[in-house]
Amino acid sequence: DVKVTQSSRYLVKRTGEKVFLECVQDMDHENMFWYRQDPGLGLRLIYFSYDVKMKEKGDIPEGYSVSREKKERFSLILESASTNQTSMYLCASRNRGQVQPQHFGDGTRLSIL
């Protein structure tokens, strides 16, 4: 079974802090994704990566950056956290190919005070 592990289930940070969310997958998947999930808005793509050191902006990249130095690890960085970044963050990975499911981590509920 694919395992996607997010480093924290709950995180509380202060406005202006630099925040790192880590995600690790154990199935050698090429594609990894970061989403945020807000009530009434569903999942929105922040960034995705299709290979090591490669990244593409999603629908809402502003205020975020990502890092993929190793194939199994995809990090989301909030450069200067703001209260409107309080949300549930979900990481996913997927094998290359057109008809492949995404595998999700358990999510990180991030609160910015």
Added chain:
Amino acid sequence: KNEVEQSPQNLTAQEGEFITINCSYSVGISALHWLQQHPGGGIVSLFMLSSGKKKHGRLIATINIQEKHSSLHITASHPRDSAVYICAVSVYTGNQFYFGTGTSLTVIP
């Protein structure tokens, strides 16, 4: 832009009832996915389908490619089915998925 629309947004059912959740999409897809999210956050994939019908236990998913519509059915619903059900589509171009906003299901004993 809403590439994927789900209905209803919220659904409350009595234990044992037959439940249907609907999903319509407006883009060309390589596959449609039904996902389940329990309170606490983790999302699991229930079905991935590109044609016809799939069944797993009490869950049935169907898709009509011509009408760009899919349904998720739950037979003999149970309180443990209470969750958010999310419809998503994967497209031929690029790596992105498009997600519906989810249907929150509560099954009352």
